[in-house]
Amino acid sequence: MVNDVIVSVLLVGGALMSLAAGIGLVRFPDLLSRMHAATKPQVLGLLLFLLALAVEFESWPLVPVLVLCWIFQLLTSPVSAHMVGRAGYRTRHLRRDLLTLDELDDVVARAAEGDPAGPDRTEATRREAGGGTA
Amino acid sequence: MSRQRIPLVTELPLVIWLVLVWGALWQDFSPGNLVFGAIIAYAVVNFFYLPPVELTGRFNVLWVVPFLGRFLYRLVVASAEVFWLAVTRGPSLRSAVVAVQLRSRSDFLVTATGHAISLIPGSLVLEVDRSTSTLYLHCLHIRSDEDAEAIRRDVRATEVWLIRLMGSRTDLDALTAEEARR
Incomplete structure (x- = not known):
């Protein structure tokens, strides 16, 4: 019971x-x-x-x-x-408009500007920035 | 095959875990069954090669129960919070991506922390930077910098618990030194 x-x-x-x-x-x-x-x-x-x-x-x-x-x-x-x-x-x-803070975005942006320390990540970010809008 | 031999001592935790799984699945922990399970576990570990997980070589049994208690309590709180947010906030919810720098450099401990915090303070690991031990977390319901700071404190507190539970000797010493300064 x-x-x-x-x-x-x-x-x-x-x-x-x-x-x-x-x-x-x-x-x-x-x-x-x-x-x-x-x-x-x-x-x-x-x-x-x-x-x-x-x-x-x-x-x-x-x-x-x-x-x-x-x-x-x-x-x-x-x-x-x-x-x-x-x-x-x-x-x-x-949806970026729903984020009050995005600290990863700064890192990705810095890597995309051509940081020689991270060639892989830079390459990946450029590719996504071009083709990820669909 | 060009693979390096792993000493049995490094494989031992994995073998013991596999034997326990074997016993649990058969629902039979008699010696004969366990010995047979150990033979199969040893064969499996050798045939299906995986890189060894580098444990920290330290495990404090005394912290297991307090850690589990805190974990379960926080799991209930986090689940209730998600429920509450889903009902009251729903579409108008605001989140954030927060970077948290951890103390430890050990892959094992960073992974354990990532696992624990995915479940307890309501965050989701988006990306890991191994070189600096930084976790990038997606957290629900962050309206201000204070909320983000609270999440950082929370995550680092969880890491402290894990270091006490199974962190390496150097991590533990660093933690003790840090607390002595405060």
């Missing part, structure tokens, strides 16, 4: 976190802010679901599998958000 209450609270909490991600995806204005919605609440939501499973099944051998699930989520979710965010920034899929 007590278990059922705990499990239902955890499941509702996890579902709320998925709802948060969904609302964020719809309401946030650009790619980068949507990535926030897609990562943080999901990790917490999955944790709540896994906890609910552990409480429901009451079996110790299951716990390492659940821990493993969460560890892999922890490891992969920031990496995928980083890869999408990085690609999005480099291909100009962001």
